[in-house]
Amino acid sequence: MLARYGLADCSMTIIPPSWGVTVICEAGRSHFLNIDHASKLSAALLRIKEIDLGARVARAVEAAARRARPQE
Numbered sequence: 775m776l777a778r779y780g781l782a783d784c785s786m787t788i789i790p791p792s793w794g795v796t797v798i799c800e801a802g803r804s805h806f807l808n809i810d811h812a813s814k815l816s817a818a819l820l821r822i823k824e825i826d827l828g829a830r831v832a833r834a835v836e837a838a839a840r841r842a843r844p845q846e
């Protein structure tokens with residue numbers, strides 16, 4: 775599952791900047807997933823019962839979505 779997103783060898787440090795989710799991998803390599811892709815990854819992880827990791831990604835997606843909303 776994670777290989778489809780280029781995250782097979784990642785330690786899964788998840789950071790929610792605005793507009794998406796950054797996953798920090800080994801050797802200082804990182805992957806950026808936009809909100810849509812990160813949301814799909816979360817749903818896929820939850821579907822295969824990777825509850826903890828799916829929930830971590832979902833929380834990062836929620837935080838990124840909050841930051842992406844225009845401030846009023």
